[in-house]
Amino acid sequence: MSNKVIYSKYNRERKTQFQIATIHYQNDYETKVKKIPLTTEAFNHIKAIHENSLLLKDVYQNIEVLTGEIIDGCLVYDFIQGTSWDQRLLTEVLSGNLVGFIKLLESFNDILTGLQPTGREDFISSDEFNTIFGQSLSLKDQQCVHPANIDFIFDNVFFTEGGTNVLLDCEWVFPFKIPIKYILFRSIYAFWVKYNVYIEPLISFDDILIKFEIDLELKDIFLTMEEEHFQLYVNGDWYKAGFFGRYVKEVHSLNTVTGLLEQSMINMKLFFPSDRGYSEDYVISKLCTRSTGIMEVSFILDANYSNKFPLRIDLLERPGVICFESIQIHEISETDSNYSLDYNMKDITYNDNIIQLEEKGEALFLSIGEDPQFFLNVNSISTKQLLVLRMRIDLNITPYVELILRRKTEDFQEEVGVHQQVLDKSKLENAHYLRKMDAYLERINVIESEKVAYETEISTYLERINVVESEKAIYNKGMNTYRSEIKEMKESLSWKVTAPIRYLGRIFKNRQ
Known part of the structure; x- marks a missing residue:
C-alpha cells in the first residue's frame, strides 16, 4: 500500500529538541497527518504536543481540539475536512474585500476571547514568562488565558463544513498566563509575513493592529518578545533566518x-x-x-x-x-x-x-x-x-493575481446574473399571481353584490311571512270566537227546546 504525500514540512532550523516534521498523506483507506521527531531529543517534544492537546481539550470552551494518538513514536491525527482561517482570510484579501477581512479578524478574536471567558485584569508577567519572552511585562485591563497556546495562528485553526472551529496544533503551550492580545498579534504577524505583498494595498500592518487596540508601543514590545526572545528559544542562534525574521529586514521599493x-x-x-x-x-x-x-x-x-x-x-x-x-x-x-x-x-x-x-x-x-x-x-x-x-518560470505574479481577481469578479457577476434571472422569474410569477388575485377579488365583489340582493329578497320574504302569520293569527282568533259562539248557542236552553222542530224540519226537507 503506497502513501501519497499531500504536504510536508521539516523544521530542521530549530534547536535539536524541537526538530520535527509534519507529513500529510493519504492512501487507499485513509487520510492522515503525522508529526515525526527528527532527532532523539525531539520525541519529548512530540509527547508534549500530545499532552498539551489533551489538556486544552479540557480547559478551552468554544473550540474543538484535535488530540491524535502516539504511534511508534509519532503523533498521528485524522485529517480534518475544512478550510483554514488562513485561507479564509486570504480569500478576502485577494478579492479586495477589506470589510470582510476585518470582520473575519474580529470573529477570530472572538474565538480567542471565548476560550476562557474570564474577566479582565491587570497583567504582570511571571518569572516563567520572563524567561521565555525576555522581559518583564505589565499591562492594564487585559484578558488572559492560562494555560496559553501562543501558536493559535490562522494556519492552525480549521473551520469545518458543520460550522465548527478545530484547533489542529498544540505545539507551543505554556503553563502560565499570557495576554490574548499577544496571541492575536502573533496570528496577524504570521499572516502578514506570508502575504504582505497582497495585504498592503488594502491596509497597513499597523492599522490592522490599531483596530484591535495594539498601539505602536505595544507592537514594538510584542515584536521584541517574538523576534529577539521566543524565536531564540525555539531556533537558537539561527532564529534571525526563521519564519518571522523577514519582517525586520530592510525595506526596498517594488522596482528594486x-x-x-x-x-x-x-x-x-x-x-x-x-x-x-x-x-x-x-x-x-x-x-x-x-x-x-x-x-x-x-x-x-x-x-x-x-x-x-x-x-x-x-x-x-x-x-x-x-x-x-x-x-x-x-x-x-x-x-x-x-x-x-x-x-x-x-x-x-x-x-x-x-x-x-x-x-x-x-x-x-x-x-x-x-x-x-x-x-x-x-x-x-x-x-x-x-x-x-x-x-x-515567471517571478512577476502581479498579472496572475489580477487574473485571479478578474475570475473571481466574473464568477461573482455570473452568480449575480443567475440571481437576477431567478429574481426576474419571481417577478413574472408574482405578476401572474397578482392578476389571478385581481380576478378573485372581482369575483368576490360580484358574489358580495349577489349576496346583498339575496339578503334583500330574503328580508322581503320574511316580512311577507310575518304578515301572513299575523293574518293567520287573526283568522284563528275569529274561528275560535265563532266556535265558542256555536258551542255557547248549542248549550243554550232555546237550542235544546227547539231541537224537535229542527228534526222535523230535516225530515220534511229530505222527503221533498
Whole structure:
C-alpha cells in the first residue's frame, strides 16, 4: 500500500529538541497527518504536543481540539475536512474585500476571547514568562488565558463544513498566563509575513493592529518578545533566518525588488523520501539561472528509490508562476524508453502554497507561499533514470493575481446574473399571481353584490311571512270566537227546546 504525500514540512532550523516534521498523506483507506521527531531529543517534544492537546481539550470552551494518538513514536491525527482561517482570510484579501477581512479578524478574536471567558485584569508577567519572552511585562485591563497556546495562528485553526472551529496544533503551550492580545498579534504577524505583498494595498500592518487596540508601543514590545526572545528559544542562534525574521529586514521599493528578482538564481531541489518522509539528507539541489523562455532541468534518480512516497520537487523558494511543458523520465541505458506525464498534469500534486490556474490551454501553478512543493508519483526504479523537467518560470505574479481577481469578479457577476434571472422569474410569477388575485377579488365583489340582493329578497320574504302569520293569527282568533259562539248557542236552553222542530224540519226537507 503506497502513501501519497499531500504536504510536508521539516523544521530542521530549530534547536535539536524541537526538530520535527509534519507529513500529510493519504492512501487507499485513509487520510492522515503525522508529526515525526527528527532527532532523539525531539520525541519529548512530540509527547508534549500530545499532552498539551489533551489538556486544552479540557480547559478551552468554544473550540474543538484535535488530540491524535502516539504511534511508534509519532503523533498521528485524522485529517480534518475544512478550510483554514488562513485561507479564509486570504480569500478576502485577494478579492479586495477589506470589510470582510476585518470582520473575519474580529470573529477570530472572538474565538480567542471565548476560550476562557474570564474577566479582565491587570497583567504582570511571571518569572516563567520572563524567561521565555525576555522581559518583564505589565499591562492594564487585559484578558488572559492560562494555560496559553501562543501558536493559535490562522494556519492552525480549521473551520469545518458543520460550522465548527478545530484547533489542529498544540505545539507551543505554556503553563502560565499570557495576554490574548499577544496571541492575536502573533496570528496577524504570521499572516502578514506570508502575504504582505497582497495585504498592503488594502491596509497597513499597523492599522490592522490599531483596530484591535495594539498601539505602536505595544507592537514594538510584542515584536521584541517574538523576534529577539521566543524565536531564540525555539531556533537558537539561527532564529534571525526563521519564519518571522523577514519582517525586520530592510525595506526596498517594488522596482528594486523586481530588478533583484529578475537577476536572481533559482535553487531547485529534488527530495527522495525515506521511511520517515523527506529530509535534507536525501536531496539533490541545482542552482539554475532563471530564463524568460523554456527552462530544462534534469535530476538523476537512484536505482534504489522506493515509491512508498512520491518524489518531492521544490522549484521555487518565493512567489512565482510555473508552467510545465513536459515531465519525462528516461532510462540511462542503451534501451530508449521514457515515462511522460499527460498534459493535464494528473500525475503531479502540490501542497497548499500552490494554486493551479487554467489559462489559454496551459496549466499554470501559482506559488503564493514560502515553501511550494510538487509531488510526482512514479513507479519503482530498477535502473538509473533521468528526470527531465521542461518549464517556464515567471517571478512577476502581479498579472496572475489580477487574473485571479478578474475570475473571481466574473464568477461573482455570473452568480449575480443567475440571481437576477431567478429574481426576474419571481417577478413574472408574482405578476401572474397578482392578476389571478385581481380576478378573485372581482369575483368576490360580484358574489358580495349577489349576496346583498339575496339578503334583500330574503328580508322581503320574511316580512311577507310575518304578515301572513299575523293574518293567520287573526283568522284563528275569529274561528275560535265563532266556535265558542256555536258551542255557547248549542248549550243554550232555546237550542235544546227547539231541537224537535229542527228534526222535523230535516225530515220534511229530505222527503221533498
